[in-house]
Amino acid sequence: MEDSQNWTMKFDSCKYSDRLLDKLVLLNEDRSKEDEIDITEVQKAIYYAKKYHGDQKRQSGEPYYSHPLEVAYMLAEYSAQEDRQYFRTDLLVSSILHDTIEDTELTFKMIDQLFGEVVAKQVESLTRIKVHGKITSAEMVNSLLQDGSRDVLVIKMFDRLHNVQTIRAKSPEKIKKIIDETIKVFLLLSIYLEMPRITNILMEFCYEHLYMKQKIYSLTDIHSVFSTDNYQLPSPRPQNVVNPAGNL
Numbered sequence: 001m002e003d004s005q006n007w008t009m010k011f012d013s014c015k016y017s018d019r020l021l022d023k024l025v026l027l028n029e030d031r032s033k034e035d036e037i038d039i040t041e042v043q044k045a046i047y048y049a050k051k052y053h054g055d056q057k058r059q060s061g062e063p064y065y066s067h068p069l070e071v072a073y074m075l076a077e078y079s080a081q082e083d084r085q086y087f088r089t090d091l092l093v094s095s096i097l098h099d100t101i102e103d104t105e106l107t108f109k110m111i112d113q114l115f116g117e118v119v120a121k122q123v124e125s126l127t128r129i130k131v132h133g134k135i136t137s138a139e140m141v142n143s144l145l146q147d148g149s150r151d152v153l154v155i156k157m158f159d160r161l162h163n164v165q166t167i168r169a170k171s172p173e174k175i176k177k178i179i180d181e182t183i184k185v186f187l188l189l190s191i192y193l194e195m196p197r198i199t200n201i202l203m204e205f206c207y208e209h210l211y212m213k214q215k216i217y218s219l220t221d222i223h224s225v226f227s228t229d230n231y232q233l234p235s236p237r238p239q240n241v242v243n244p245a246g247n248l
Helices: 015-028 039-053 064-081 087-097 108-115 117-125 138-145 148-167 170-194 198-207
Strands: none
Touching: 015 039, 015 064, 039 064, 039 087, 039 108, 064 087, 064 148, 087 117, 087 148, 108 117, 117 138, 117 148, 138 148, 138 170, 148 170, 148 198, 170 198
16 A cells, blocks of 8 residues: 555654654653554554545644644543543554544555554444445444444544534524434433543533523533434443543
8 A cells, every 4th residue: 555664664654643742652662662652553544534634624724633742642531530441552543543534535445554444443433424325423323333333433432522612603593403413312412431520511502602601500401402302312330340541
């Protein structure tokens, strides 16, 4: 495959890649050798994300590849601080590539050749273009829940978090649609995934933009908003399941 042997010679750093890589180098300092992130593999993912997203732009005017790099940064920071089971090279690589199959010419087969089957399947799971057509984010979450794809759901959670954080560049109609979906799907998902800090951050952004501000004050109050929707998550994990992180 083109570039597979000489991508390092063509790697071009930027402020977005430097921010992520500097963070990972710092986080690796507190890890044993076997638990470290493979920086070279992450650099390779950055190279291919930048190559295939190319000149695509976000509505803010930033290069599109800045979004998946920020998703990876959020995942790294969260997993290192709060849930170490997600501090893994494959998840960071998948988060960097999560929009490539859907939005670029990079294919499942190409990702498989470059990064292996695990990453290729995770990226494919995060792709809304399916054989039967394009699905919504809510439908994707439902599908991942049914498959038990907890790792991939965490990437999707940070994808939504960054989209909400950068929502101001979108039209009022699009903002309302994203906020409604975030309340009905992703706030519940963050609770199911036992990510209380992310739940609170999402609530703050939803509160800022929601037309029903007076109803969003706490996790208790939020159930009144959920009650009007039929979207439901599966039952929480049994209480005797050990949390590897030990802190959530």
